[in-house]
Amino acid sequence: MNFQELEKRVVAFRDERGWAKYHTPKNLAISAAVELGELLEHFQWEGDEEIREAVKDRAKKEAIADEIADVMIYLTLLAHELGIDLDEAVERKLEKNGEKYPIRD
Ligand SMILES: [Mg+2]
Secondary structure, eight states: OOHHHHHHHHHHHHHHTTOGGGOOHHHHHHHHHHHHHHHHHTTTTOOHHHHHHHTTSHHHHHHHHHHHHHHHHHHHHHHHHTTOOHHHHHHHHHHHHHHHSOOOO
16 A cells, blocks of 8 residues: 555545544644554563564554554644645655765765
């Protein structure tokens, strides 16, 4: 699924439920941050090795994947509400990053 397909699916999902009225840019940005907090709860107090070990457990890995997906869904909705094309935005930002941080020999 590319960003455009993802946008179509999450917008359809929320419109079918009548949630669009709650999805102001501010609310969506806050919601993305809240979901990022939920993701970080999985890492709080854990070392890098403990985290790598923990995701070998399927349920734990799925719980983390769920939070990553929640963040992606809210950011996709935020971009939609602001008229931002995510395919273009990510491509453009990668180009900027490449110019800012050139590959060194
Ligand atoms: Mg969540």
